[in-house]
Structure formats: structure tokens, C-alpha cells
Amino acid sequence: MSPTPFEYAPAPESRAVVDISSSYGLFIDGEFVDGHGPAFKTVNPATEEVLAEVSEASAQDVDRAVAAARRAYTKVWSKTSGKDRAKYLFRIARLVQERSRELAVLETLDNGKPIKESRDVDIPLVAAYFFYYAGWADKLSHAGFGPDPKPLGVAAQVIPWNFPLLMLAWKIAPALAAGNTVVLKPAETTPLTALLFADICRQADLPPGVVNIITGAGDTGRALVEHPDVDKIAFTGSTAVGKAIARSAAGTRKRLTLELGGKAANIVFDDAPVDQAVEGIVSGIFFNQGHVCCAGSRLLVQESVADEVVERLKRRLTTLRLGDPMDKNTDIGAINSAEQLARIRALTDVGDAEGAQRWTAPCDLPDHGYWFAPTVFTKVTQAHRIAREEIFGPVLSVLTFRTPDEAVAKANNTPYGLSAGVWTEKGSLILRMAGELRAGVVWANTFNQFDPTSPFGGYKESGFGREGGRHGLAAYLDVA
Amino acid sequence: MNRTSTAVLDDLGVRGEVTASDASLRRFLHGLPGVDKVGVEARAAALSTRSIKTTAKAYAIDLAISMIDLTTLEGADTPGKVRTLCAKAVRPDPTDPGVPSTAAVCVYSDLVGLAKADLGSSGVKVAAVATAFPSGRASLGVKLTDTRDAVAAGADEIDMVIDRGAFLSGRYLQVHDEIAAIKGACGDAHLKVILETGELATYDNVRRASWLAMLAGADFIKTSTGKVAPAATLPVTLVMLEACRDWRDGTGATVGMKSAGGIRTTKEAMRYLVLVNETLGTDWLTPDLFRFGASSLLNDLLLQRHKLATGHYSGPDYVTVD
Numbered sequence: 001m002s003p004t005p006f007e008y009a010p011a012p013e014s015r016a017v018v019d020i021s022s023s024y025g026l027f028i029d030g031e032f033v034d035g036h037g038p039a040f041k042t043v044n045p046a047t048e049e050v051l052a053e054v055s056e057a058s059a060q061d062v063d064r065a066v067a068a069a070r071r072a073y074t075k076v077w078s079k080t081s082g083k084d085r086a087k088y089l090f091r092i093a094r095l096v097q098e099r100s101r102e103l104a105v106l107e108t109l110d111n112g113k114p115i116k117e118s119r120d121v122d123i124p125l126v127a128a129y130f131f132y133y134a135g136w137a138d139k140l141s142h143a144g145f146g147p148d149p150k151p152l153g154v155a156a157q158v159i160p161w162n163f164p165l166l167m168l169a170w171k172i173a174p175a176l177a178a179g180n181t182v183v184l185k186p187a188e189t190t191p192l193t194a195l196l197f198a199d200i201c202r203q204a205d206l207p208p209g210v211v212n213i214i215t216g217a218g219d220t221g222r223a224l225v226e227h228p229d230v231d232k233i234a235f236t237g238s239t240a241v242g243k244a245i246a247r248s249a250a251g252t253r254k255r256l257t258l259e260l261g262g263k264a265a266n267i268v269f270d271d272a273p274v275d276q277a278v279e280g281i282v283s284g285i286f287f288n289q290g291h292v293c294c295a296g297s298r299l300l301v302q303e304s305v306a307d308e309v310v311e312r313l314k315r316r317l318t319t320l321r322l323g324d325p326m327d328k329n330t331d332i333g334a335i336n337s338a339e340q341l342a343r344i345r346a347l348t349d350v351g352d353a354e355g356a357q358r359w360t361a362p363c364d365l366p367d368h369g370y371w372f373a374p375t376v377f378t379k380v381t382q383a384h385r386i387a388r389e390e391i392f393g394p395v396l397s398v399l400t401f402r403t404p405d406e407a408v409a410k411a412n413n414t415p416y417g418l419s420a421g422v423w424t425e426k427g428s429l430i431l432r433m434a435g436e437l438r439a440g441v442v443w444a445n446t447f448n449q450f451d452p453t454s455p456f457g458g459y460k461e462s463g464f465g466r467e468g469g470r471h472g473l474a475a476y477l478d479v480a
Numbered sequence: 481m482n483r484t485s486t487a488v489l490d491d492l493g494v495r496g497e498v499t500a501s502d503a504s505l506r507r508f509l510h511g512l513p514g515v516d517k518v519g520v521e522a523r524a525a526a527l528s529t530r531s532i533k534t535t536a537k538a539y540a541i542d543l544a545i546s547m548i549d550l551t552t553l554e555g556a557d558t559p560g561k562v563r564t565l566c567a568k569a570v571r572p573d574p575t576d577p578g579v580p581s582t583a584a585v586c587v588y589s590d591l592v593g594l595a596k597a598d599l600g601s602s603g604v605k606v607a608a609v610a611t612a613f614p615s616g617r618a619s620l621g622v623k624l625t626d627t628r629d630a631v632a633a634g635a636d637e638i639d640m641v642i643d644r645g646a647f648l649s650g651r652y653l654q655v656h657d658e659i660a661a662i663k664g665a666c667g668d669a670h671l672k673v674i675l676e677t678g679e680l681a682t683y684d685n686v687r688r689a690s691w692l693a694m695l696a697g698a699d700f701i702k703t704s705t706g707k708v709a710p711a712a713t714l715p716v717t718l719v720m721l722e723a724c725r726d727w728r729d730g731t732g733a734t735v736g737m738k739s740a741g742g743i744r745t746t747k748e749a750m751r752y753l754v755l756v757n758e759t760l761g762t763d764w765l766t767p768d769l770f771r772f773g774a775s776s777l778l779n780d781l782l783l784q785r786h787k788l789a790t791g792h793y794s795g796p797d798y799v800t801v802d
Contacts, residue, residue, distance in 0.1 A: 006536065006539065006540065006543075006753065006757045006762060006765055007535070007536060008532060009532075009533050009535045009536040009537070011531035011532075011533045116529055120529065271513075271514070272513070272514075273515055273516035273519065274513040275513070275515070275519075275523075276515070276516040276519025279519055279523050280519065319758050328529070328530075328531040329531055425514045445518070445519065446518065446519065
């Protein structure tokens with residue numbers, strides 16, 4: 001028998017498991033209501049098909065949502081025992097698990113990420129974060145914040161489009177566990193799973209007003225975070241918007257946590273387990289099309305093994321399967337929006353112009369939708385813009401180093417500091433690097449691993465405050 | 481026909497240096513990149529989620545059937561048992577001549593003559609386990625005699641076991657020289673070297689033993705005897721396939737891979753084929769370079785083949801019990 005290609009036949013997940021309405025309102029005080037701003041469309045980035053029309057919340061709608069959250073806080077949630085708050089959170093976690101297939105399909109349709117990621121990573125983690133913080137709700141007096149730590153009140157939460165439901169879970173689960181009520185705004189390109197989550201809140205009999213979800217773009221977000229009756233702002237997104245929020249919150253009583261951009265170094269030493277390091281480089285930058293704030297977008301590889309590592313990396317990248325995100329065998333899905341695609345193209349063009357060497361994985365891009373093939377730039381130096389600015393796409397910049405000191409210096413030479421990776425078989429070197437790297441998370445011989453028990457957050461322009469773990473509770477308690 | 485690995489290495493002038501002493505062999509094997517356990521298991525698990533359906537499944541089922549070394553290795557093996565096994569290997573489904581034959585039948589060395597006579601010119605090869613299988617605890621002289629007997633009786637392939645005791649105590653040169661000696665006794669027969677990965681315990685050991693076997697002239701490297709648990713696993717197979725890939729890149733020579741023991745279902749077999757496809761590529765998707773050592777797997781493949789063709793599941797009474 002002569003070898004023939006092993007072509008994987010299409011294995012699409014069924015989209016029939018989820019009902020998408022033609023239009024969605026805002027979720028305020030336990031009810032879906034129409035917004036007063038102009039409706040906007042959310043599209044499937046893999047096909048450019050319009051999925052639904054969504055209401056934009058006006059300043060007046062934001063006011064109603066914050067008022068509902070305040071009412072629920074004062075009258076109900078602040079008087080609900082930790083044990084009972086836990087009951088609601090556990091219920092939500094179980095409902096997320098029960099409806100996981102529906103949530104995964106909807107996430108993939110609205111975001112463009114491969115179904116295997118929404119199915120195996122996003123949605124299981126969403127349930128895990130709710131389970132984890134449900135466990136804390138009646139144990140706050142044992143969390144190390146004093147005998148009776150108090151909630152802050154109403155939290156305004158603004159989240160990005162890269163992990164829509166997971167970022168919602170990172171925000172809502174600790175806020176509710178600590179006894180706050182929330183008004184959350186999902187990103188304008190990915191509002192649908194948040195709206196399905198609103199339905200889950202109703203299904204769980206969560207008291208009206210404890211969770212409010214309002215949709216819209218930058219203006220809605222600004223109205224929300226600048227609202228005078230908000231006690232706490234939690235934002236995940238770009239550093240530019242984070243700075244604007246920090247300016248607007250300055251001089252107010254509002255507490256603020258920011259989780260912003262990153263330009264993480266993934267550092268490979270010459271004694272690294274090379275096949276697994278290559279896998280780690282791939283998952284570090286090509287997971288979720290590189291739409292990951294903690295992505296390992298700068299590969300720092302020891303010069304003595306650089307050629308071998310890059311060659312192995314390119315060979316591995318040729319096996320990545322780009323295409324229909326609903327296909328269970330797809331590794332690389334669609335870029336979330338035309339705007340993001342334009343930004344990736346612009347920055348990679350700068351890479352060419354500045355003299356870096358571009359290599360693109362050989363793959364056919366679909367005719368419709370927003371796509372960018374996995375790309376590696378070699379011959380990159382610290383001075384190149386592609387080594388300094390966050391691209392937020394499937395683009396890796398490869399730099400080299402000679403000694404551990406040089407690796408640390410180059411890794412830390414960035415305004416960001418969200419994450420880093422270290423690959424070596426030498427335990428003492430891992431510990432040394434972890435101590436010297438100025439990044440909120442340092443992964444050793446792995447990358448992009450998330451767990452609800454582990455705090456996550458940045459140094460420098462990557463933000464402040466921590467999400468996840470016991471530390472994540474501090475952001476929603478009156479303890480600072 | 482590919483050139484043998486040893487010839488290529490001799491040309492490069494490296495084999496003599498590496499295998500000059502226990503110390504040099506040790507330096508070489510311990511200089512190979514390490515294997516991170518968590519990482520390799522995660523990669524194998526990730527590839528297991530590939531969804532192989534419809535036309536891809538039909539292709540993979542027939543490919544898997546053609547890659548089977550249909551095996552019986554019992555103390556209770558009789559001429560009758562071997563005869564039914566051979567008939568099944570040539571024509572796995574008596575109702576459907578479209579089903580390919582298996583690659584080989586695998587028996588103890590004393591039954592080779594019988595199997596060879598039964599298989600005749602069918603194209604199905606006879607593989608014999610030799611070298612004091614499965615423990616390998618005998619003198620080199622006994623192992624060589626065992627091998628020569630099997631070859632003389634007509635074996636096309638020899639499945640030998642390495643001396644795990646020597647490997648684990650660091651006597652790498654002894655393991656190497658024994659494999660090379662058996663290779664010398666094989667003549668034209670292909671040599672599969674069984675590492676018995678369940679006894680080597682670590683992935684680093686699996687990688688080192690794979691390279692050791694290839695350095696000594698193995699035509700195939702094979703996971704297990706099937707007599708020790710765990711037998712073949714996906715991560716172990718992945719580490720060995722990576723060794724085959726790096727060997728090819730370094731020497732230009734092709735060494736085959738056989739996963740044996742514990743693979744019973746079509747679903748599992750698909751996962752191994754995906755692993756091969758995405759590690760070594762299409763070139764390795766041939767019985768010349770990848771084999772399954774299995775017995776019950778064949779019937780499950782036949783059931784799934786039937787279900788794919790007819791749309792319904794026929795049940796175990798519709799495949800032959802051998």
C-alpha cells in the first residue's frame with residue numbers, strides 16, 4: 001500500500017444546539033429590556049455572517065443598570081449570607097456545565113476561536129472559576145483579610161473579546177462571592193455568551209439586579225466606569241484604554257484593578273526539552289490566534305540552539321490546521337474583527353520594513369471572514385517595533401540571547417510585565433529566572449496554563465491587582 | 481529499499497566513536513534533549529481529540545488493518561491456533577474480499593515453519609519473537625540460536641527484546657552489541673527491537689533506548705512485549721516517533737515503529753495513526769514503517785468497517801472468533 005495523504009474529513013460541531021435570537025436587549029434588574037442607543041450588529045468573524053442585532057446602552061441605560069445594582073446591593077445581596085451566596089454561585093457553575101455545549105458553540109460563532117478551545121479550555125475554566133469562588137463565599141473571614149471583610153458595593157466591569165465568557169467569570173465570580181453586585185459590559189464584537197449567561201442567572205434564580213449586563217462599545221464603557229455611583233472598576237483590555245480609565249478614576253473613591261496588555265518573553269535555554277519547548281512556543285503564541293494578553297509573543301532562544309529550535313518550530317507550524325472554527329480538528333480560527341486584522345497587518349508590515357525576516361506557515365485562507373496565517377519573524381532585535389508592541393495576533397518575534405543575565409535583561413526590557421516562560425531541565429535556573437523576571441506569572445516548562453486557585457495579573461503597564469486565587473478576593477473586598 | 485541506518489552512520493564516521501565504550505555511549509545518550517513528562521502527555525492528549533470521520537475513518541480503518549501484526553504468543557499455542565490465525569490474517573473478513581490482509585502474523589519461533597507454510601505466497605509476512613522473549617534473560621548464545629532457528633524456518637521479521645537489566649544498570653554497550661549481534665544473525669529478515677517501555681519507566685529512558693536500538697541497526701523499534709503493563713501508550717509512542725523523526729533528519733535513514741499491547745479498539749488505533757501522521761507525516765503511513773502488534777484490535781476494526789459501510793452495527797457474532 002503506497003502512502004496517500006491522511007485527509008481529515010470535515011468534523012463540524014452542530015450549531016443547532018444553540019438558539020440565537022435575531023435581536024438582544026440589555027439585562028437589567030433581572031429582565032431583558034431594550035436599550036436607548038442605536039442597535040449594532042455582531043458578526044461571525046469566520047464568515048462575516050450577521051449573528052444578531054444587539055442594543056447599545058445609552059448613558060440613561062447605564063444609569064438604570066447601576067441603580068438596579070445599587071438597589072440589589074442595599075436591599076438583598078449585602079444581607080445575603082455567604083452560605084447563600086455560595087449556593088447561587090454553585091448553581092451557576094453547575095448550569096454552565098450543563099449548558100457547556102451551547103456556550104462553547106456560541107462562543108466559537110461569535111468570537112471565531114476553534115471549537116476545541118472553547119469546548120476544552122474556555123467553558124470548563126468558566127465553570128471552574130465559579131466553583132472555586134463559590135467555595136470562598138462563606139469563608140471570607142478565613143481568607144486572611146481580617147475577621148469580617150466587607151464588600152465594596154457596586155462593581156463596574158468591562159471585559160475584552162478574546163475570552164468573552166472566561167473574562168466574565170474572572171470578574172463576576174469573585175465579585176459576587178465577596179458580596180458585591182455588578183454591572184458588566186462585554187466587548188461589542190462578542191456580546192452573545194454574556195447575554196446567554198444572563199439567562200443562566202435567571203435560571204439560577206439569582207435575585208434581580210445582582211448581575212446586570214449591558215452591551216455597547218467605548219461610549220457605553222466610559223459611561224459605566226465614570227458613573228458616580230460605582231464603587232469599584234475592574235477592566236481588562238488595552239493599555240491605552242486602561243490609562244484613560246485610571247485618569248478618570250483618579251481623585252474618586254472608586255477602587256480600580258486593571259489587567260492590560262503584554263509582550264511576554266518565552267525563554268528557551270539550550271538544555272530545554274526541545275520537543276515540548278516547541279509545543280510550548282506554539283501554544284504560547286498561536287493559542288486563540290494569539291489573542292491572548294499573556295501570549296508568549298517574544299521567543300528568546302539561546303543562540304547556540306536558535307537555528308535548531310526555529311527549524312523544528314517551522315516544521316511544527318506546517319501541521320497546524322487553519323479554517324472553520326466549528327470543525328473539531330481546527331487548530332487556528334479566525335481573527336476576531338476586521339479592525340484587529342488591519343492592526344495585525346499594519347504591525348507585521350512594519351516588521352518587514354524594519355528588516356526582520358518573515359516566515360508564514362503554508363495554509364490556505366478561507367475566502368470570507370478575517371484570517372491571518374501563523375507567522376514567525378526571525379532576525380528581530382530589541383529595537384524593532386514587533387519586539388516591543390503588542391500585536392495581539394498569531395505573530396511570533398524570535399530574538400536570541402547568550403547568557404541567563406542577558407535573557408533576564410532582554411525579557412524585562414519592555415513596558416509590560418504580565419507573563420513569561422522559562423524552558424530548561426535545570427531546576428535551579430528556573431527558580432533564579434522566576435525571581436528575576438518582572439512578570440506577574442512565570443511558567444516553567446509550560447505556557448498559557450490557567451487555574452482558578454492561581455492569581456493572575458501584571459507588573460508595570462500590564463496593570464495592577466490580581467484575579468484568581470485568594471488574592472483575587474482582595475480586589476472586591478474593602479481591605480486596602 | 482532504504483539504506484540501513486548503520487551504513488549511513490558508518491559513512492558519517494560517528495557510529496564507531498559513539499559506540500567505542502560504555503562511557504562514550506553514555507555521553508551520547510545522556511546528551512539527547514530531555515523529555516518533559518507533562519508536556520509530552522499533554523501533546524499526546526491534544527492529538528487524541530482529533531475527530532476522524534467518514535472518508536477519513538474509512539481510509540484509516542483499512543490502513544490500520546494492513547498494519548497489524550496479528551499476534552498469538554501463548555504457551556498454549558498449537559498448530560490449529562496458528563492455522564486459524566494465518567487464515568484470518570490473509571482474509572480478515574471472509575464475506576468481503578475488499579478488506580486488506582494484515583501485515584504479518586507474529587508467533588513464537590518454533591511455530592514459524594507452520595505459519596510460513598500456511599501463508600505461502602499470500603504476501604503476509606511471518607514475524608517471530610526471539611531472544612528469550614519476553615524477559616530476554618538468557619545468554620547471548622541462546623539468543624543467537626533462537627534467532628537463527630526462526631530465520632532458518634523462514635521468518636521474515638524478528639522481534640527481539642533488549643536486555644532491560646543491562647540498560648537499567650547503565651551497561652549500554654552490552655545492550656548495543658547484543659542488538660548488533662542479533663541483527664547479524666537476522667540475515668535478510670527485518671529486525672524489530674522491543675524496548676519494553678513499561679519496564680524502562682521514564683520517557684528519557686525511552687528516548688535513549690530508541691536511539692540505542694537505532695544506533696545498533698534496528699529496522700523497527702517497538703514499544704512492548706504485551707506481557708508487561710503498561711504496554712503501548714500514546715505518549716511513549718510519541719517519544720519513539722520523535723526519535724524516528726530525528727534519526728531520519730540526522731542520518732537520512734528510515735526506521736519503522738511498532739506499538740504493541742493494549743490497543744484494542746478502532747478509536748485507539750485512529751489516535752495512533754493521527755500521532756504518526758502529525759509527527760512523521762504521510763511517508764510513515766505504510767505497513768513498511770508503522771505496525772500495530774495486536775490480536776483483538778482486528779475484530780473491532782472489522783466491526784467498525786462494517787458499520788461505516790452499512791450504517792448499522794452488526795455485533796460480535798458477525799466477525800470470526802479465532
